[in-house]
Amino acid sequence: MNAAAAAAAQKHTSSPLLQETVDGNKKLKKSIRMKQADHTGPTLDKSAQIIPKPDISLFRNSLKQNICVEMLREGYHRSFSELLSLLHSDQGRRAMAEPGSASLTQIPLEEQRDKLERIQLHLKKAEEAGRSGSWSVVCEQRLSLGHFFSVPEDLWLGLHFYHSCADKGRGGGGGGGGMGAATEARACMAEVYLQQGALEEARQQAELCVQQAEDVSWLDSSGRPLRLRACQTLWRxxxxxxxxxxxxxxxxxxxxxxxxxxHMAKEAEDKQIEGEAAYQLGLAYQRADDHNTAKQLFTICMQIRGTLQDAEGLATVCMTMAKSSESEGNVDESVQYLEKAADISQSNDLQHQLAVACIHLGTIYYNRNQYERACEYFQQGFDVACKMEDLALTHQTQVFLASARGHTLIRKYMADMESATSLQQLQARTGVLGPDPAHSTDSLPCSTAVDRA
Structure with missing residues (x-):
């Protein structure tokens, strides 16, 4: 029996799968023994099992605390103070905000990691550059932060960094360096203030920007001439x-x-803006009843828009000039401008402008008692309004057309009555009398008719 059992055991152990399993178990046991020996040996490093205090603080402290402590530890005390001031400003804004305002619906600045890390990065670079006297780098870092905070809810941050950039670029505080970035910051501030409706602040910054870029060829971050950009903003x-x-x-x-x-529009070297500026100035003179000056400016605008092939703008100016001509009593000239506007609108498929021009022309002929001609233009305006499916304009032209047609029919009826009267007078003069209704047998009593019979 022992010999048989030994033979069976030798047979089983000779199996490749079983042998691989046995070898694997041996290797596993050896590995466990080695690890145990490492932990129990005299060379065990107990400090490897302890988490450093700075790492613990990353989990224990808030995001704001971690970033502020890091800036202090690295020696960026100015950057720490500025960031802390911004966080306090954000808390103040939220405390003063009315219920339901956008400031309350937005996440607090101290909880927005990407913004805090971006501020930390650029402020540290700016402070380090300031220590070495590289004020151009200081301004560029602050300008970059201003560009980053460009969405409406972050414009208060953008204005802060634009202001600090402009201040750093001035001669006294910034040693005169970084004037290009500082001037661009002023252009950006002017645009932000304009967007917010703070027109006087926008005007102040834009005028300073134009002055600073007067004799230099600075480009902004997008490669656009800085002075031209400031001139366009100042025009607006x-x-x-x-x-x-x-x-x-x-x-x-x-x-x-x-x-x-x-003047600013001309300095901006943009014909589209120049034409619009001339048109607005002409409208102002028109409202001030100085129609002669207004027409001169409208003529300049027409020339510019004709060069730019702006058909819609050209038609609008023609109708505006027609109004000035009519105000001066020159109705024939007004009709010429309106007809030109109608031709331009029809050629360029400007339906609304065509309808308005036709209504104005119809009104002029209506006031001249030329009702048939007025009907033609009112009818054309009515057809265009129906085609556009503009109900308000359709109803307006419908009333005008009905009134003009009514006058046309009345005039025709009166003409027919006058014609009939003239015929009777002619017949009386020539002695050729027609049947007299007063002596018609149909109108006599029956007895008289019988007697005559």
């Missing part, structure tokens, strides 16, 4: 300031601003 600012004055009919100051705006 002057335009909006003038609109506010025109509401109160302060024409003198409004015209002064719009004249400055036209």
């Amino acid at each position: 600012i002057y335009s909006q300031l003038a609109d506010t004055l025109l509401v109160t009919e302060d024409f003198r100051e409004a015209l002064t601003l719009l004249q400055k705006g036209l």
